[in-house]
Amino acid sequence: MASTKPSSDQIRFISKNTGEHILDTYMEAVEKGGRTLPDMLDDLFNDQGLPTINLELRYNPTTHYIEGRLGYYLEPDEAWENISDFTMLRDRGPFTQTTAYNVLDICTHDNGILICRTSHTATASTPDLTKFDWLFNPAGLNNLISDIEVRQQDVQANADQVTADKNITITERQAAESANTAAQSARDTTVIKRDETIVARNEVAQDKQDTLTARDLARDYANKAKDLEVEPGQLSAFHWSEVARLYAGAVTDNMIFRGVWDVSTNQAPPTPTGGTIDFYRVSGNGIINGNPFSEGEAIVWDSTVLDWYALGKNETSDQALTTAQQALDATDGFQTQLDNAGTYFQSEIDAANAEIDNIKRWGIDMNRYTKLVDTTDDENFIYIGEAIPGTATASASWKIQRVDKTNAPDLEIKFANGSSDYDQVWDNRTSHTYS
CATH class of the missing domain: 2.10.10.90 (Seminal Fluid Protein  PDC-109 (Domain B))
Known part of the structure; x- marks a missing residue:
């Protein structure tokens, strides 16, 4: 070990690192600008031994970098230097x-x-x-929009069938008038029912228009241009994707990804040091310092308020998907009203048959299908089967879809063996390949 000991009238200082020195000469070399060593140390530390050097940080909105400077300056924009050197959300x-x-x-x-x-x-x-x-x-949203368009075509075909059946009813009523004057009272009743049928058809047409409106609304929620409202206070998924893209370009290298943090313990991550802005991907659900955090969010350090906050997931896409699903539900409602209209026409014909038993009436043939829904033991899958009424479940005459909720709220809907035709076996639904 190095030692210091007298040498004649001088004291020698022996350094382990730099060798032997005359202590007087060594200490005088430390004094700078005619100032004593304690005086210079006062510039660096206060009476409690804490540093007194001024360190300032700021965010540059033009370059999107975190900048810093050390010392005291009169000019507000003097001596700032970039202190970031890693990439994030480029x-x-x-x-x-x-x-x-x-x-x-x-x-x-x-x-x-x-x-x-x-x-x-x-x-x-x-x-x-x-x-x-x-x-x-956008794939899930596009699939829903495509499904709505297919449903709308089916609805239009059924509406055309309803119109054709109504015309048949009117033609037969006119034939009844010519064949038997005794059916006059029955004819008057039929006229009244016909008018009611027209009203019902107009309501069906309105429902169809509502379905188209809902479909267009779903498209707007998906694709409307940035900063244009779909509805008051509501913006499209495309808007938020653009915001995300622009935000990504604006986020600088001052943030450090620290990994995954389990918030279910309700314990905050370690407080960042050295001026960094740390963030983690959230695992589980919990509350930290009174702030709720959810699975899939990011927990980010706010260096201004010295607390953690949540950087959430994009919810506008989910809202657009929900709106699209509501449009699809509205289409199903329209199909129900078509079925009800078919029942109404049939009751009209039955009433006419009761009063005019010598006039042949035609029934309304509305397309209906048997639907089966199986939630299975796996909570992530729902199977939906559709076939003509009376079809055996072992017959290869079913159209089968599987709804995959694994990544909820995103849903993935696929067809058994990739087929949208009525050519699958319901009993084998869980063993089919879905695409």
């Missing part, structure tokens, strides 16, 4: 093969937005979904 534009993606990079693909969860270099022309997560996936 907007990489459209996905491309051979591009190197870092964790939390953002790119677009098939009108959707992806976020990288594993650093890698893309080797295929399409994203590897084991290394990306969807921030916004």
Whole structure:
């Protein structure tokens, strides 16, 4: 170990690192600008031994960087330097093969937005979904819109059939007048019922228009341009995807991803040090410092209020999906009203037959299907079967769909063996392949 000991009239200081020194000379070299060592130490530390150096941080809205400076300055914009050197939520534009993606990079693909969860270099022309997560996936919404359009076509076909059946009823009523004058009272009754039928048909037409309106509303919730309201106070999924994209370009490297934090313990993560803004991906559900956090959100340190806050998931896409589902439900309601209209026409014909038994009446043939719903023991799957009434469940005459709730609130609806025709066996529903 180095030691200090007298040498004649001088005291020698022996340093383990720099060797032997005359203590007087060594201490005089420490004094700068004619100031004593205690005087200079007072510039660095207060009486409690805490640093007195001024460190300032600020956010530059032009460059989107966190800047810092050390010391005291008269000019507000003097001596600021960037202190960030890592990437987060970079907007990489459209996905491309051979591009190197870092964790939390953002790119677009098939009108959707992806976020990288594993650093890698893309080797295929399409994203590897084991290394990306969807921030916004339009596929589910597009499937619902397509389903609505198919339902609307079915509704229109049934409406045309209702109109044709009504015309048949009118023709037969006119034939009854010519064949038998004794049926006059029955004819008058039929005229009244016909008028009621027209009213019912107009109501059906209105329901059809409501379905189209709901479909258009669903499309607006999906695709309406940024900053244009779909309804008062409501913006489209496309708007929020644009906001997410712009936000990604504005977020700087001052944030550090620290991993996953389980909030179900209701315990806050460690308070960041060194001026960093730490964030975690939330696991579970819980409350921290009175603030609720949910699975899938991000918990982010707010260096202004010195507390944690939640960076939530995009809920507008879910709202658009909900609106689209409501439009689909409205279409189902319209189908029910069509069925009711068919029953109404049939009752009209039956009444006429009771009064004019010598006139042949035609019935209304409305398409109806038997529907079976099986929730199974697996809470993530619902099976829906449809077939002509009386079809055996072992017969290959069923159209079968499976609703996958694994990623709820996003739903995935697929057909048994990829077929939308009536050619599947209901009894084998859980063993089919769905696509």
